[in-house]
Amino acid sequence: xxxxxxxxxxxxxxxxxxxxxxxxxxxxxxxxxxxxxxxxxxxxxxxxxxxxxxxxxxxxxxxxxxxxxxxxxxxxxxxxxxxxxxxxxxxxxxxxxxxxxxxxxxxxxxxxxxxxxxxxxxxxxxxxxxxxxxxxxxxxxxxxxxxxxxxxxxxxxxxxxxxxxxxxxxxxxxxxxxxxxxxxxxxxxxxxxxxxxxxxxxxxxxxxxxxxxxxxxxxxxxxxxxxxxxxxxxxxxxxxxxxxxxxxxxxxxxxxxxxxxxxxxxxxxxxxxxxxxxxxxxxxxxxxxxxxxxxxxxxxxxxxxxxxx
Amino acid sequence: xxxxxxxxxxxxxxxxxxxxxxxxxxxxxxxxxxxxxxxxxxxxxxxxxxxxxxxxxxxxxxxxxxxxxxxxxxxxxxxxxxxxxxxxxxxxxxxxxxxxxxxxxxxxxxxxxxxxxxxxxxxxxxxxxxxxxxxxxxxxxxxxxxxxxxxxxxxxxxxxxxxxxxxxxxxxxxxxxxxxxxxxxxxxxxxxxxxxxxxxxxxxxxxxxxxxxxxxxxxxxxxxxxxxxxxxxxxxxxxxxxxxxxxxxxxxxxxxxxxxxxxxxxxx
Numbered sequence: 322x323x324x325x326x327x328x329x330x331x332x333x334x335x336x337x338x339x340x341x342x343x344x345x346x347x348x349x350x351x352x353x354x355x356x357x358x359x360x361x362x363x364x365x366x367x368x369x370x371x372x373x374x375x376x377x378x379x380x381x382x383x384x385x386x387x388x389x390x391x392x393x394x395x396x397x398x399x400x401x402x403x404x405x406x407x408x409x410x411x412x413x414x415x416x417x418x419x420x421x422x423x424x425x426x427x428x429x430x431x432x433x434x435x436x437x438x439x440x441x442x443x444x445x446x447x448x449x450x451x452x453x454x455x456x457x458x459x460x461x462x463x464x465x466x467x468x469x470x471x472x473x474x475x476x477x478x479x480x481x482x483x484x485x486x487x488x489x490x491x492x493x494x495x496x497x498x499x500x501x502x503x504x505x506x507x508x509x510x511x512x513x514x515x516x517x518x519x520x521x522x523x524x525x526x527x528x529x530x531x532x533x534x535x536x537x538x539x540x541x542x543x544x545x546x547x548x549x550x551x552x553x554x555x556x557x558x559x560x561x562x563x564x565x566x567x568x569x570x571x572x573x574x575x576x577x578x579x580x581x582x583x584x585x586x587x588x589x590x591x592x593x594x595x596x597x598x599x600x601x602x603x604x605x606x607x608x609x610x611x612x613x614x615x616x617x618x619x620x621x622x623x624x625x626x627x628x629x630x
Numbered sequence: 631x632x633x634x635x636x637x638x639x640x641x642x643x644x645x646x647x648x649x650x651x652x653x654x655x656x657x658x659x660x661x662x663x664x665x666x667x668x669x670x671x672x673x674x675x676x677x678x679x680x681x682x683x684x685x686x687x688x689x690x691x692x693x694x695x696x697x698x699x700x701x702x703x704x705x706x707x708x709x710x711x712x713x714x715x716x717x718x719x720x721x722x723x724x725x726x727x728x729x730x731x732x733x734x735x736x737x738x739x740x741x742x743x744x745x746x747x748x749x750x751x752x753x754x755x756x757x758x759x760x761x762x763x764x765x766x767x768x769x770x771x772x773x774x775x776x777x778x779x780x781x782x783x784x785x786x787x788x789x790x791x792x793x794x795x796x797x798x799x800x801x802x803x804x805x806x807x808x809x810x811x812x813x814x815x816x817x818x819x820x821x822x823x824x825x826x827x828x829x830x831x832x833x834x835x836x837x838x839x840x841x842x843x844x845x846x847x848x849x850x851x852x853x854x855x856x857x858x859x860x861x862x863x864x865x866x867x868x869x870x871x872x873x874x875x876x877x878x879x880x881x882x883x884x885x886x887x888x889x890x891x892x893x894x895x896x897x898x
Contacts, residue, residue, distance in 0.1 A: 373741065376897070396647075396743040410738030414658045423657065426650035427742035475742075 324387075326351055326479045326510050327372065332381035334367055334534075341367050343534040345381070349479065354501075354511040356525030358518070360622050364534035365514040366407065369483050372512070373404060386478065400428060403477035405468045407484050411456040417443060417467050418452040425474040438474060445503070446470040447496065462493025466500065473504075480504070482513040486520060498523055518614035528614075532622045542614055549620060550612040551576045551588040555595055558584040559605040571598055581624050588612065638890045638897075644751050647744045651752035652759075654735075659760075670764040674713040675771060681705055681832070682777075692834065699863060706777045707862035708831035710768055710786075711793055711854040717764040718794040719822065721757035722801035723814045729753070730805065736896075746896055750889050753805075754798045761794025762787075780864035789861070793854040796877045799884035800850070806891035825851045830859075850880040 328348035334341050342364040349355045357365050370376040372383055374392035383391040385398045412420050418439050425435035443449045446466040448459075456464055465485060472480060485501070486494045494517075501524055505511065515521050521528055522542045530538040530545075538545055546552075555575075557565055565571055566578050566585050574595040575587035589595055592609055599607055659666065686701035694704065729735040736749050769787070772778060804817045828842065829835070829851035835843055846852055853876035860867045867873065 375740065396745065399741065399743040402741075404741035406734075406737065406741065408734055408737075410734040410741075412654070412658075412735060412738075413733060414661065419657070423650070423654045424738070424742065426653060427647075427739055427744050429647075429650075429743070472741075 323351055325349055326386060327512065328384050329368075329372065330382045330384070332368065332371060332383065333379045334364070334371060334376065335379050341534045342371070342378075345531070345534065345536055347529050347536065347539065349510055349512055351510055352505075352508050353527060354505055354513065354525045356521040356528045357512065357514045357531060358516070358521050358528060358618060359531035362533075363531040363622075365531060366483060367534075368531070369481055369512075369514060372481060373402075374399070400475065401478045403472035403475065403480040405465070405472050405480070405482045405485050407487065409456070409464050409468050411464060411467060411471070413456050416453045416455055417448055417459070420456070420467060421471055421474055424471045428475040430475065435474065438476075442470040442473055445473070445500065447500075460493070462489050462496060465489060465493070465497060469497070469500065478510065480509060480511045480513075482511060484514055484516065486515070486517065494520070518618055522614050530618065530621055537621050538617075546612060546614065546617050549617050551590050552612055553589050553592045554610055554612045554616060555587040555589065555592055555599070556584055556608040556610075557587070557599065557602075557605050558608075561602075562605050565602070565605075571595065574598055579624075586616075588616075638893050639886075642751070642886065642889055643745060643747045645745070645748055648748040648752035648755065651739060651744065651749055652756050654739075655729075655752070655756045656759075667763075667767055670713075670717055670760075671767045671771065674709060674716075674764075674768055677709055678702070678706055678772075694834065694859075694863075695865075695868075697863070703777055703862060704834075704859070705832065706772055707859040708829075708855050710765060710772070710790065711829075711851060711858050712826055712831050713768055714761040714765050714790045714793040714854070715797045715822065715826075715851060718757045718761035718796075718798040719801045719817075721760040722753060722798040723805055723808075723817065724811065726753045726757065726802065726805050727808055727811065727814075731808070740896075746893060747889060750802060750885075750892050754795065754802055754885060754888075757798030757801065758791060758794035761798070762791045765790045765794070778862045778864075780862055782861040782864055782866070786858050786861040789854070789857050792874070792877055792881075793850075793858075796850050796854075796881045796884070799881045799888060802888035803884055803891060806888055806895050825849050828852070830855050848876060850877055853877050 325348035330346050332342050332345040345368060347355070357368065359365050367376060371378050372391060374395040377392060385391060386401060389398050391398055412423060415423060421439045421442060422432065422435050440449070443452055446469060448463060448467060448470065451459060451463060456467065459467065469485070486497050489497065498520065501511065513524065525542065527540065528542055528545060529536060538549070540548065562583060562585050563580055566580050571587070572578065575589045577588040579586040587595055596607070596609060599605070682702035682705045686705070689701040691698040692701055692704045739749055740746060766787070769783060804814060808814065828838065828846040829849050835846055835852065838846055853873040856873045857867045857870060
């Protein structure tokens with residue numbers, strides 16, 4: 322087994338009498354993309370903040386690379402980290418190229434070294450034509466990619482990305498995913514938090530599901546689905562669909578039935594008998610699909626809206 | 631809890647990592663230097679012209695340490711301290727707050743290997759630099775107007791940098807406490823404006839009632855004026871150590887408080 326780039330052990334964080342991170346442990350192997358998913362208030366951002374030394378844990382240890390401890394060795398660690406925060410912190414007064422230059426200086430890099438990297442990073446971020454544009458002139462997706470390029474200025478060994486595609490349109494999101502795939506192919510390691518299950522499924526080798534500050538599941542996306550869910554889902558919606566959940570003839574055909582709003586979800590291992598039985602209600606609409614991460618997520622964390630969401 | 635308090639109030643951990651942060655501010659300023667220069671020196675010069683020449687013709691000469699000096703010289707030597715104070719204060723309040731709170735520039739910087747302590751130090755020195763720059767421009771105009779030709783103005787220059795440092799340290803306390811820009815109005819109306827009138831800029835402090843004077847003597851702006859004014863008159867200040875000490879104590883104590891409060895703000 323290789324030494325993890327980051328290993329978090331029995332992390333605890335309390336605000337007053339509220340425990341927001343509760344005995345959390347995980348690690349990241351070199352070359353791995355670990356996704357942290359969870360509803361709002363699950364403790365994702367707090368965990369990232371502790372990993373960055375911005376917030377001090379009440380208990381537990383955060384160990385990086387060759388045994389450096391956060392927050393004790395914060396500067397040594399940060400020299401080898403790349404961070405994209407939830408909110409862009411680009412300098413509005415600087416052009417894209419100047420943003421990279423100024424940020425590189427914070428790492429103590431010589432201007433000559435940074436100037437060499439700037440064209441490559443802008444090209445990587447598909448922003449070569451925007452080198453002289455200020456962030457105010459960039460679209461949301463461009464700003465995020467510039468933030469990503471900025472996080473790479475120090476050639477980091479590990480990237481921490483906090484919701485890197487929140488607020489982006491589908492095109493921009495897909496471009497961001499594609500850029501992150503390139504990094505993973507180059508062997509970079511990534512820790513990312515996300516609300517998007519397709520993002521988690523596409524990018525992450527392994528997932529960590531958090532809720533109420535606790536780890537409630539961990540594993541490869543496909544394995545998690547196989548472990549926790551029936552492979553198929555039939556959604557039924559339309560007038561009177563909810564009553565089907567109580568229908569005795571259907572109940573025997575599904576392993577699990579969930580109702581959310583006006584929709585009934587039948588989770589099943591064999592959908593054909595169920596679909597055939599549903600023919601008896603031609604007015605209702607059905608959607609038959611494989612179960613996915615979103616189903617898993619909702620099963621593990623519930624369908625209700627979080628109060629602090 | 632006391633352990634957290636200890637950490638907040640721990641000694642500043644400073645290193646040369648403040649320098650790239652200072653350079654960042656410098657690079658922004660380079661883009662806006664000329665327009666900001668006009669803003670920085672136009673107002674103090676209006677005060678000087680309006681009060682110095684206007685009021686000065688009514689007041690005539692002022693007796694200072696047994697010597698009669700023209701009111702414009704009296705006012706110029708005091709108001710330049712006020713300019714250093716204002717320039718440093720504005721930068722360490724409004725501009726630093728924009729970077730810290732509105733633009734989240736500090737958050738970005740702290741994702742790189744730069745400690746909060748060094749960011750605060752950089753902001754402090756940057757505001758002091760802005761004060762020095764403003765003061766230099768005003769000194770140039772004063773020289774051109776022939777208000778003073780004292781060679782000791784060369785000594786006044788670093789002293790005014792020290793004044794900038796003192797007031798930027800003090801302003802950073804209020805920066806750390808602010809929820810929004812409106813909060814800074816309190817600092818101006820409750821602290822700086824009274825200090826401006828009590829520190830002997832517009833009239834000698836011996837005009838003040840004794841009890842007020844006893845307090846006014848220890849204000850940092852009074853110390854600044856006591857150090858700078860004689861230099862304008864080609865004399866050495868009386869009690870230079872005492873006044874310098876006032877500035878140093880205000881600087882060190884304020885910086886420490888500002889740092890602790892800023893650490894608290896970023897701990898959340």
